[in-house]
Amino acid sequence: EVQLVESGGGLVQPGGSLRLSCTASGLRFSIYDMSWVRQAPGKGREWVSYINSDGSSTAYTDSVQGRFTISRDNAKATLYLQMNSLKTEDTAVYFCVTEFASPWHLYHDHHSPISTSDFGYWGQGTQVTVSS
Numbered sequence: 211e212v213q214l215v216e217s218g219g220g221l222v223q224p225g226g227s228l229r230l231s232c233t234a235s236g237l238r239f240s241i242y243d244m245s246w247v248r249q250a251p252g253k254g255r256e257w258v259s260y261i262n263s264d265g266s267s268t269a270y271t272d273s274v275q276g277r278f279t280i281s282r283d284n285a286k287a288t289l290y291l292q293m294n295s296l297k298t299e300d301t302a303v304y305f306c307v308t309e310f311a312s313p314w315h316l317y318h319d320h321h322s323p324i325s326t327s328d329f330g331y332w333g334q335g336t337q338v339t340v341s342s
Contacts, residue, residue: 212236212331214306219336226296226340232289232306232333239287240264243309246280246291247324248302249335255324258304259291260315269313271320273299296340303335 218230230246246258259280260269268280279292289306307329314328326332 214308214331214333216304216306216333216336219304219338221339221341222296223342224296224298224340227292227294228296228338230291230293230304230306230336230338232291234287234289237308237331240284242330243313244280244282244289245307245309245314245329246289247305247307247329248300248338249305250299250302253302255305256302257315257318257320257322257324260309260313261289262313269315271315293338296338298340301338301340303337305335306333307331 213235214232216232218228222228241263243262245260247255248258249255258271258274259278261280261282265282270278277295281290308331310330
């Protein structure tokens, strides 16, 4: 059974930092490109960041560029998202997802609506709340 388990979410003040983790099991993590997707309260899902299978290529949506850093440790089958200078608008549930052969962000406007079928496996999500 494939499992993606996110952790590291929580409540943080504006300007603060969090590091999310996503630990994978039941699949060959090292061959999958991965992404983070988030869903804010009352809004649709939004693509946040991408990393290829060996970590040599990354991409970010404009609103997090320069503040968030995606990385991975294939030996630990774990994906990370370091989030700095957090803003209230970063409040959302964050999901790690596996990409299909063609990375989603290369073929869609980054603000396009996301359906579950746009990505392979999904984690259960971790809540990030940025509030004073």
